[in-house]
Amino acid sequence: MDGKFLDLQSPFFPSLQHVVDDVPGEREKLAQFCLREMRARVPTPANVKELLSAYEFVVDMPGVKSGEIKVQIEDGKKLTIEGARRRDENDKEGGKYHCMERRIGKYMRSFPLPDNANLENISAVYRDGVLTVTVQKLPAAESKYPKTIEIKIA
Numbered sequence: 001m002d003g004k005f006l007d008l009q010s011p012f013f014p015s016l017q018h019v020v021d022d023v024p025g026e027r028e029k030l031a032q033f034c035l036r037e038m039r040a041r042v043p044t045p046a047n048v049k050e051l052l053s054a055y056e057f058v059v060d061m062p063g064v065k066s067g068e069i070k071v072q073i074e075d076g077k078k079l080t081i082e083g084a085r086r087r088d089e090n091d092k093e094g095g096k097y098h099c100m101e102r103r104i105g106k107y108m109r110s111f112p113l114p115d116n117a118n119l120e121n122i123s124a125v126y127r128d129g130v131l132t133v134t135v136q137k138l139p140a141a142e143s144k145y146p147k148t149i150e151i152k153i154a
Contacts, residue, residue, distance in 0.1 A: 044081075044107045055117060055135045057081070061107050062129035071124045071133055074110075077117070081131065083107040116140070 047058040057079065061069065064083040074080050084106045113119070113135060121136035 044109045046109050046111075048111060053137055055114070055137070057111060057131075057133040057135070059107075059109055059131045059133070060129065061085075061126070061131050063102070063104075064107060064129070066126045069124075069126060069131060071122075071131075073113075073119055073122070077113045077115075077119075079111045079113055079122075079133065079135065081107070081109050081133065083131075 045060045047056075049056040049058070059081055061081075061083050063085040068086075069081070069083040071079070071081050085104050087104050116138045118136040118138045122133065124131060124133045126132075
């Protein structure tokens with residue numbers, strides 16, 4: 001395994017570092033596992049649109065069953081969308097693929113949310129392989145500016 005593809009010294013692996021350093025061969029196994037996970041990720045196209053009263057996140061997730069989609073807010077201000085497309089259940093007959101372009105694997109996208117996002121008013125709709133998550137904006141606070149400062153003469 002070539003170390004150029006995956007740096008196990010990176011900050012992504014601090015909690016696993018003691019395991020891979022203490023057990024011979026575990027470093028390579030972890031690297032192979034991580035590479036498999038990265039390859040399993042399916043590119044997830046998305047559009048992010050700002051409306052007058054909301055932010056709209058439109059994510060293509062073809063072939064994902066609605067029950068396998070998870071939408072959540074993480075770390076206070078990060079919208080994370082996850083799902084997985086599994087192999088077709090009707091594919092139990094076996095057979096030999098001559099072309100396999102429809103990818104299977106995990107979908108995941110994360111988006112930082114702006115300060116005016118209303119985390120209590122979020123909705124999600126899944127239709128025809130497209131997930132639309134709408135995050136309402138908080139009402140704009142009345143600005144106290146511009147404010148005229150009185151100049152005193154000393």
